[in-house]
Amino acid sequence: xxxxxxxxxxxxxxxxxxxxxxxxxxxxxxxxxxxxxxxxxxxxxxxxxxxxxxxxxxxxxxxxxxxxxxxxxxxxxxxxxxxxxxxxxxxxxxxxxxxxxxxxxxxxxxxxxxxxxxxxxxxxxxxxxxxxxxxxxxxxxxxxxxxxxxxxxxxxxxxxxxxxxxxxxxxxxxxxxxxxxxxxxxxxxxxxxxxxxxxxxxxxxxxxxxxxxxxxxxxxxxxxxxxxxxxxxxxxxxxxxxxxxxxxxxxxxxxxxxxxxxxxxxxxxxxxxxxxxxxxxxxxxxxxxxxxxxxxxxxxxxxxxxxxxxxxxxxxxxxxx
Ligand code: XMP
Numbered sequence: 001x002x003x004x005x006x007x008x009x010x011x012x013x014x015x016x017x018x019x020x021x022x023x024x025x026x027x028x029x030x031x032x033x034x035x036x037x038x039x040x041x042x043x044x045x046x047x048x049x050x051x052x053x054x055x056x057x058x059x060x061x062x063x064x065x066x067x068x069x070x071x072x073x074x075x076x077x078x079x080x081x082x083x084x085x086x087x088x089x090x091x092x093x094x095x096x097x098x099x100x101x102x103x104x105x106x107x108x109x110x111x112x113x114x115x116x117x118x119x120x121x122x123x124x125x126x127x128x129x130x131x132x133x134x135x136x137x138x139x140x141x142x143x144x145x146x147x148x149x150x151x152x153x154x155x156x157x158x159x160x161x162x163x164x165x166x167x168x169x170x171x172x173x174x175x176x177x178x179x180x181x182x183x184x185x186x187x188x189x190x191x192x193x194x195x196x197x198x199x200x201x202x203x204x205x206x207x208x209x210x211x212x213x214x215x216x217x218x219x220x221x222x223x224x225x226x227x228x229x230x231x232x233x234x235x236x237x238x239x240x241x242x243x244x245x246x247x248x249x250x251x252x253x254x255x256x257x258x259x260x261x262x263x264x265x266x267x268x269x270x271x272x273x274x275x276x277x278x279x280x281x282x283x284x285x286x287x288x289x290x291x292x293x294x295x296x297x298x299x300x301x302x303x304x305x306x307x308x309x310x311x312x313x314x315x316x317x318x319x320x321x
Contacts, residue, residue, distance in 0.1 A: 003159075005140050006178040013190035020175040021053040027173055028133050034059045034125055034170075035135040036117075037087055038068070038205070039076030042137030042176055044197045045188040049175055050135045051085050052191065059129055060085060063121055065113075066093030067207040067221055070229045079197065092121045097218055104214040104249070106321040107152055113206045114154050118168050126170045134164070138174040139184055141276055151317060154205035180275045201242045202276065202318075210321040214249035223247055226300045227266045234292045235270065240282045243270040245296075246320045254304025263304030266296055270308075271318055279313040 006016070024033075037047045037060050050058040060080070064073045077087040099112040122134060142153040146160065157164055157172065165171050176184055181202065188198030209216040211224050227245040235243050246267040254261040268289070273279035293306040309316065 003140065003143060003177055005180070006183060008180070008182050008186070011179070011183050011186060013187050016187060017049065017052070017190060020049055024050060024053040024135070024173060024175065027171070028054060028057065031133070032057050032059065032129060032131040033133040033135055033173070034061060034122070034129055034131045036060075036122065037062050037076060037080065038203070038207075039072060039079070039197070039200075040137070040203045041181065041184055041188060041198060041200050042139055044080075044137075044193055044200075045184050045191065046135050046137040046175060047080065047085060048083075048188070048191040048193055058135065059131065060087045061125060062087050062089045063117065064089055064091050064093060065096040065117070065121075065207065066218065067096060067209045067216065069203075069208065069232075070225055079194075083193075090121065090125065092116070095120060097216075100209060100216045102215065109209055109216060109321060110152050110154055110206055113209060114152075114157075117154070118157070118164070122170070123168050126168070132170055133173050134170045135173045135175070137176050137184075138172075139176050140178060140180050143177065144277075151319075182274060201240075204319050206321065210319040211244055212247045213320055220247055223264065223300060223302070224266075227296050227303070230295045230299060231268060231292060234288060234295065235284070238270065238282065238284055238288065241271045241273040241276070241279065242318060243268070243282075244319065252305050256304065261302075261304050264300075264302045265305040265307065266300070266303055267307050267309055267320070268292060269316075269318070269320075271313070273313075273318075276318060279316075279318055281308075281310050281312065284308070 037043050062073050062077050073089050080087045096116050099116040103109050138155045143159050145151050146153045146156040185198045204210045208221050208224050212220050224247040231245045248265045251262050252265050254263045270282040271279040272282050296303050296306050
């Protein structure tokens, strides 16, 4: 079935929210639904929509998959609790790392995360709770890129011919599927989400595993997590669509304390974009970049080289995996 986009110009947030809430209620009936909150814009908006529609018949989980940013599970859960939405953190770190073990191909990593998430972690939660529906924040761009074969977005299932009811035992509800990012933010604002949530930068479903080239081991994820924390601090004053740090698979010869240090390299990307479909590198002040490099080489163990991406999307994509 062809999905028709609702453009920003055509979007009336009040009508949209009303229609989506009635649709969620109609689909779930008197039953229960679950949803996964990651704290990203899309999942935050879906969580608010779901709660408006279903109140305590929606159970919200934060899946701690071990590949989120520093302190993210607790921060996100506490922000939502303050908004009156109870969130349960599920520790699934071992399951995700076991699934990622030995994988370095980007699409295989994405597939492993998808399977762990939908088949195992959510399959179990749905079975335990008795819910029949999973609400999730798939957006128009996710569908577009997956269908075009650019990148398999972790949350695309039906459009690839996957019957979730048959395979995983629950039906997906995707209220944001006709919107792009700017539309989702506008709905988030209308739903009363604080700016720090609806204006947040995008963060991919495969999380930091999308920012480690090659195998995403716990050690390599830790490394990119530290680099990401530094980058987010140093670039907090830069106006950009999204910025990220990537750990490369290749090592390079460096020099530390007058001795050879065969170390890691981090690539920094920072993007200007409106909808992630195309993007250009932000012309960041060089002093800011130098300070990022200084801190990463001093504070992230084994990093000897930091580079800045100067390629646009296309040919690059925003994430490295
Ligand atoms: P790419 O790397 O395809 O990213 O140029 C486009 C935008 O999508 C985000 N992204 C994802 N979002 N699931 C998501 O929900 C995914 O699997 C995924 N992969 C990439 C990326 O951060 C960028 O904003």
